Amino acid sequence: MNVLLIVGDRLGEYDPLTANGVTAGLHLGEVTALAAGPNSQQKSEQVANISGVQRVLVPTNPVLQTPGVENLALLINKLTPSYDVIMAVTSTFGSDLIPRCAALANCSPITGISAITKDHTLSRPINAGAVLAQLALPKTPAFLTVRPTAFPPAGQTATNVEIIDLEDSLTGMLSQHKSFTPSANIRPDPVSAKIVVAGGGGLQQGGSFELVEQLADHLKAGVGASRTAVDMGLASNDLQIGQTGRSIAPDLYIGLGISGAIQHLAGIKDARMIVSINSDPSAPLHGAADYALTADIFSAVPELLKKI
Numbered sequence: 001m002n003v004l005l006i007v008g009d010r011l012g013e014y015d016p017l018t019a020n021g022v023t024a025g026l027h028l029g030e031v032t033a034l035a036a037g038p039n040s041q042q043k044s045e046q047v048a049n050i051s052g053v054q055r056v057l058v059p060t061n062p063v064l065q066t067p068g069v070e071n072l073a074l075l076i077n078k079l080t081p082s083y084d085v086i087m088a089v090t091s092t093f094g095s096d097l098i099p100r101c102a103a104l105a106n107c108s109p110i111t112g113i114s115a116i117t118k119d120h121t122l123s124r125p126i127n128a129g130a131v132l133a134q135l136a137l138p139k140t141p142a143f144l145t146v147r148p149t150a151f152p153p154a155g156q157t158a159t160n161v162e163i164i165d166l167e168d169s170l171t172g173m174l175s176q177h178k179s180f181t182p183s184a185n186i187r188p189d190p191v192s193a194k195i196v197v198a199g200g201g202g203l204q205q206g207g208s209f210e211l212v213e214q215l216a217d218h219l220k221a222g223v224g225a226s227r228t229a230v231d232m233g234l235a236s237n238d239l240q241i242g243q244t245g246r247s248i249a250p251d252l253y254i255g256l257g258i259s260g261a262i263q264h265l266a267g268i269k270d271a272r273m274i275v276s277i278n279s280d281p282s283a284p285l286h287g288a289a290d291y292a293l294t295a296d297i298f299s300a301v302p303e304l305l306k307k308i
């Protein structure tokens with residue numbers, strides 16, 4: 001099968017989780033990568049180093065070297081007849097792009113795939129991870145997003161990867177790029193971070209996420225949030241962990257003032273070690289945790305900061 005893997009973009013830069021997408025793509029067939037958006041030349045060189053990638057397409061149209069997925073989806077729609085599978089890693093970028101591509105081809109995407117068998121059966125957790133759905137690969141073209149935490153990154157061995165300039169003049173463009181201002185967050189992305197400190201509704205009393213950020217910066221960790229924290233405006237939407245947020249698999253996850261609702265647990269079930277700090281001893285996150293500290297976060301975290 002011919003697989004077109006769209007190179008991930010994170011704030012205009014190459015998303016290293018693309019390497020996990022290559023592993024998933026190789027389960028299905030021959031992988032061609034498409035590097036678009038800002039820094040597409042650099043992205044193409046980075047993805048060309050990943051073993052298993054056969055060729056890299058780089059659009060030369062300046063419109064496709066800007067952020068945003070609307071016009072990229074139009075280009076992919078033109079390329080779709082040449083591929084059996086169009087895929088990206090589940091991320092803010094991939095989850096925005098792939099459903100648009102599927103809609104343009106009048107197809108339904110399959111998102112959040114966690115396993116692919118030899119006979120191309122796809123697995124995806126549903127009902128907050130309580131059920132694992134197994135699906136046959138749909139009639140081509142198939143539009144997929146794959147959970148990066150479920151596939152190891154492909155290795156880095158430079159082979160003779162072809163980098164091909166893709167000349168294209170798009171018509172019927174859907175958006176025009178005006179400006180691009182990345183947020184000031186320079187912490188590791190929670191999906192690829194080895195340590196994630198996440199905050200929840202328990203932060204409300206402090207009125208900010210400062211406590212979470214302080215501990216995260218101390219540990220050089222990524223920051224995550226529960227949906228309540230996002231809804232309260234304490235954290236941005238892209239930090240949400242869980243069923244309707246992102247799935248993470250760090251070595252260490254520390255939940256501060258997070259109850260541990262099933263929808264949140266769905267996003268952290270692959271964490272290797274879970275630590276919960278909550279004033280309620282019966283919080284479900286305590287039950288799922290390797291280490292649970294029943295304490296007020298506003299006194300426990302400053303103590304921790306002194307001791308670490």
Ligand SMILES: Cc1cc2nc3c(=O)[nH]c(=O)nc-3n(C[C@H](O)[C@H](O)[C@H](O)COP(=O)(O)OP(=O)(O)OC[C@H]3O[C@@H](n4cnc5c(N)ncnc54)[C@H](O)[C@@H]3O)c2cc1C
Binds near residue numbers: 227259
């Ligand atoms: C369809 C659907 C999808 C959803 N998707 C997601 C998702 O992706 N991610 C997600 O997180 N949620 C999701 N939710 C929401 C989820 O059900 C919970 O409402 C949410 O996770 C609760 O967040 P929380 O634990 O931070 O907040 P709360 O439920 O408000 O819990 C706050 C916790 O903080 C503790 N606390 C309070 N003060 C302190 C203190 N000073 N010190 C220590 N502990 C303190 C409390 O004991 C409590 O356990 C979804 C819900 C639905 C219906």
